[in-house]
Amino acid sequence: xxxxxxxxxxxxxxxxxxxxxxxxxxxxxxxxxxxxxxxxxxxxxxxxxxxxxxxxxxxxxxxxxxxxxxxxxxxxxxxxxxxxxxxxxxxxxxxxxxxxxxxxxxxxxxxxxxxxxxxxxxxxxxxxxxxxxxxxxxxxxxxxxxxxxxxxxxxxxxxxxxxxxxxxxxxxxxxxxxxxxxxxxxxxxxxxxxxxxxxxxxxxxxxxxxxxxxxxxxxxxxxxxxxxxxxxxxxxxxxxxxxxxxxxxxxxxxxxxxxxxxxxxxxxxxxxxxxxxxxxxxxxxxxxxxxxxxxxxxxxxxxx
Amino acid sequence: xxxxxxxxxxxxxxxxxxxxxxxxxxxxxxxxxxxxxxxxxxxxxxxxxxxxxxxxxxxxxxxxxxxxxxxxxxxxxxxxxxxxxxxxxxxxxxxxxxxxxxxxxxxxxxxxxxxxxxxxxxxxxxxxxxxxxxxxxxxxxxxxxxxxxxxxxxxxxxxxxxxxxxxxxxxxxxxxxxxxxxxxxxxxxxxxxxxxxxxxxxxxxxxxxxxxxxxxxxxxxxxxxxxxxxxxxxxxxxxxxxxxxxxxxxxxxxxxxxxxxxxxxxxxxxxxxxxxxxxxxxxxxxxxxxxxxxxxxxxxxxxxxxxxxxxxxxxxxxxxxxxxxxxxxxxxxxxxxxxxxxxxxxxxxxxxxxxxxx
Numbered sequence: 175x176x177x178x179x180x181x182x183x184x185x186x187x188x189x190x191x192x193x194x195x196x197x198x199x200x201x202x203x204x205x206x207x208x209x210x211x212x213x214x215x216x217x218x219x220x221x222x223x224x225x226x227x228x229x230x231x232x233x234x235x236x237x238x239x240x241x242x243x244x245x246x247x248x249x250x251x252x253x254x255x256x257x258x259x260x261x262x263x264x265x266x267x268x269x270x271x272x273x274x275x276x277x278x279x280x281x282x283x284x285x286x287x288x289x290x291x292x293x294x295x296x297x298x299x300x301x302x303x304x305x306x307x308x309x310x311x312x313x314x315x316x317x318x319x320x321x322x323x324x325x326x327x328x329x330x331x332x333x334x335x336x337x338x339x340x341x342x343x344x345x346x347x348x349x350x351x352x353x354x355x356x357x358x359x360x361x362x363x364x365x366x367x368x369x370x371x372x373x374x375x376x377x378x379x380x381x382x383x384x385x386x387x388x389x390x391x392x393x394x395x396x397x398x399x400x401x402x403x404x405x406x407x408x409x410x411x412x413x414x415x416x417x418x419x420x421x422x423x424x425x426x427x428x429x430x431x432x433x434x435x436x437x438x439x440x441x442x443x444x445x446x447x448x449x450x451x452x453x454x455x456x457x458x459x460x461x462x463x464x465x466x467x468x469x470x471x472x473x474x475x476x477x478x
Numbered sequence: 479x480x481x482x483x484x485x486x487x488x489x490x491x492x493x494x495x496x497x498x499x500x501x502x503x504x505x506x507x508x509x510x511x512x513x514x515x516x517x518x519x520x521x522x523x524x525x526x527x528x529x530x531x532x533x534x535x536x537x538x539x540x541x542x543x544x545x546x547x548x549x550x551x552x553x554x555x556x557x558x559x560x561x562x563x564x565x566x567x568x569x570x571x572x573x574x575x576x577x578x579x580x581x582x583x584x585x586x587x588x589x590x591x592x593x594x595x596x597x598x599x600x601x602x603x604x605x606x607x608x609x610x611x612x613x614x615x616x617x618x619x620x621x622x623x624x625x626x627x628x629x630x631x632x633x634x635x636x637x638x639x640x641x642x643x644x645x646x647x648x649x650x651x652x653x654x655x656x657x658x659x660x661x662x663x664x665x666x667x668x669x670x671x672x673x674x675x676x677x678x679x680x681x682x683x684x685x686x687x688x689x690x691x692x693x694x695x696x697x698x699x700x701x702x703x704x705x706x707x708x709x710x711x712x713x714x715x716x717x718x719x720x721x722x723x724x725x726x727x728x729x730x731x732x733x734x735x736x737x738x739x740x741x742x743x744x745x746x747x748x749x750x751x752x753x754x755x756x757x758x759x760x761x762x763x764x765x766x767x768x769x770x771x772x773x774x775x776x777x778x779x780x781x782x783x784x785x786x787x788x789x790x791x792x793x794x795x796x797x798x799x800x801x802x803x804x805x806x807x808x809x810x811x812x813x814x815x816x817x818x819x820x821x822x823x824x825x826x827x828x829x830x831x832x833x834x835x836x
Contacts, residue, residue, distance in 0.1 A: 203743065204637070207634045207637055207638065208638055210630075210634055211631065211634050211635055211638055211644055214627065214631050214648060215644050215647045215648060218647055218648045218650075218651065218711065218714070218715075219647050219650075220666075220679060221662045221663060221665075221666050221679075221711065222650070222651070222654070222662055224662070224665055224666065224679055225661065225662045225665060228665065236677060237674075237677065238675060239675055239677075240675065240676065240677050240679065240682050241677070241679075242679065242682075268515070268518075269514075269518055272518045272519065272521075272522050275522055275526075276521070276522050276525040276526070279526055279529065279530065280525065280526065280528075280529025280530055280533075281529075283529065283530045283533065284529060284530075284533045287533045287534060287537070288533070288563050288564050288567065289564065291537060291560040291561070291563070291564070292560060292561045292563070292564035292565075294560060295557045295560035295561045296561065299556070299557040299560070300557070301554070301557040301558065301561070307561070307565060310568075310573075311564070311565075311568055314568060314572045314573070315822070315826065316818065316819050316822040316823065316826075317572055317576050317815065318771075318772050318811070318814050318815055318818050319772075320772065320791060320794060320810070320811040320814050320815070321572075321575060321576040321579045321580075321811050321812070321814075321815050322571060322572060322575035322576065322579070323575075323579075323794070323798065323807070323811065324575075324578070324579055324582065324798065324804050324807050324808050324811065325574065325575035325578030325579055325582070326571065326575045327798070329570075338500075338503070338504055339503055339525055339529070340500050340503070340529075343529055344567065344571070345571065347567055347571075348567050348568065348570065348571025348572060349571065349572075351564060351567060351568055351571075351572075352568065352572070355564060379541075379545070380556055380557075380560075381538075381541045381556075384560075405653065408655070409654070409655030409656065409657075409658075410655075411655070411656065411657050411774070411775045411778070411779075412774050412775065412791075412795070415795075416795075416798075428655050428657040428658075428775075431657050431658065431661060432657050432660075432775075432778065432779050435660070435661060435664065435779050442665060442668070442677070445661055445664075445665070446661070446665065448661075449658050449661035449662065452655065452657070452658050453653070453654050453655070453658045456653040456654065456655070457650070457653050457654075459653065460650065460652075460653035464646070467653075468719055
């Protein structure tokens with residue numbers, strides 16, 4: 175798992191980076207580099223900044239001047255929280271926010287639990303068909319989830335699972351499992367053999383060995399996958415749209431936001447506020463857990 | 479014996495509780511008395527206890543039951559308590575539907591036509607061909623631009639102060655959903671008649687330079703590129719992080735030797751650095767390529783596939799929910815599958831070669 179050692183920021187000792195920083199680089203060259211970096215940073219930040227600024231402006235103001243004009247003259251512009259009050263209540267973003275939490279947390283915990291148990295069994299127990307089963311599960315990484323949509327929808331409609339939370343939990347679990355098992359197996363199978371042997375000598379069962387040893391020791395891998403899966407589910411549109419639907423009592427943030435684009439296409443004060451409501455949790459997760467976030471991202475880059 | 483009986487009763491109780499809880503969640507009237515906000519939060523609490531606690535309760539119960547069997551059976555059965563849930567879910571959610579999708583694409587055909595009718599009809603359909611063509615444009619443009627910008631940024635940011643800070647800004651969009659990104663960029667692309675002030679920043683720039691405002695989402699073929707840029711905006715951070723880590727891993731001696739031999743900055747970059755991190759570049763390229771082939775949200779939210787911007791995944795959704803033509807929908811899925819598999823194989827092989835997850 176070399177990928178998990180990667181973090182943002184400088185960490186090199188004597189690498190290519192130092193050489194590039196060597197005095198041979200010309201003064202003009204250094205300014206060019208700084209300028210290019212700055213240009214990209216600005217280009218990558220402005221779109222989100224525009225959303226954030228506009229979400230605090232009255233709709234009438236947004237139509238009259240660009241958001242950049244408003245921050246250029248912050249005291250001559252009008253600011254308001256009404257947009258948020260309105261999207262959270264009238265447009266149902268509060269309900270959708272809670273629905274997103276209801277969908278996302280179990281959809282993260284369930285696959286991790288199932289995958290950790292399975293990865294432990296694949297790595298440290300013996301049973302018939304172990305190798306074949308593991309190969310099949312990892313092989314499923316290549317199957318895009320679109321391959322599941324139609325037959326699964328028919329099963330869900332027949333069993334009444336469409337529009338139910340348990341239905342979407344299990345769907346996200348199914349789509350996340352191959353990657354989760356693959357990643358957790360890679361980690362759990364590398365744990366030292368001795369710890370299991372001494373635990374069993376002390377009378378531990380495989381179940382207690384799993385809960386007391388494997389889970390705590392695998393924390394970095396569990397956390398990385400948890401963050402990746404959390405963001406994947408929170409940001410998902412397609413699976414929620416197909417299996418959970420657009421009715422207000424279950425619709426998640428992405429579904430609600432997508433439908434607001436349809437109904438309030440030009441009401442930018444509302445769209446921007448609703449957009450920011452849908453992003454706040456992932457952004458907080460990102461800022462708080464950047465290190466695990468990067469690991470999870472690198473680890474999860476093969477999700478099918 | 480008594481212990482076994484006790485565990486059986488516990489098992490029955492846990493299953494019943496879970497079942498009742500799930501029924502309760504489905505009942506819209508259940509929490510109506512609490513009022514909308516409190517009711518919603520109470521529902522969330524119940525759902526979280528059920529979803530998170532339930533899965534653990536089930537494993538504990540299953541394990542405790544198995545422990546009561548004769549010792550030889552325990553050894554054989556216990557691993558299955560751990561793997562069977564995973565195998566059951568994977569079978570039900572991935573294997574069975576994948577086979578079902580494939581079968582339906584060759585059996586659910588229009589009356590009196592052959593097994594491949596869905597495929598020949600798809601490739602004969604003007605709109606489907608357009609969607610496939612657009613997917614190919616996405617595939618050629620999005621990964622290449624993302625890798626190019628990500629690589630350039632990773633190489634440059636290495637040499638400035640505040641490296642971590644600069645990276646965070648480029649990285650941040652990765653936390654944002656494609657739907658959220660679509661809203662952000664709809665606002666960037668916003669168009670208003672020339673007489674009115676432009677509120678979209680892109681058209682404001684165009685007008686400031688004396689141009690006419692452009693309806694970015696309606697002008698063909700600029701609109702497809704406008705959509706692709708959203709994907710690039712989201713993915714450059716990913717490319718940058720992976721490639722930056724790779725660049726930092728390139729041994730000092732390698733680049734230094736090149737310099738001593740008189741190589742210029744650009745020569746060192748293209749002849750030494752880029753070949754050294756080839757594996758990481760392939761990883762990033764193929765990962766973004768797979769995401770691009772399956773792209774759905776951006777097109778669905780921005781244009782709904784109108785103005786010649788449709789892609790295969792959106793077309794599939796339309797076949798399912800607008801045309802109710804499930805034979806055609808499954809055909810779209812198989813087309814996507816066939817396109818994704820070779821890229822995925824390259825990706826996984828490449829990851830193994832680098833020792834990531836091997």
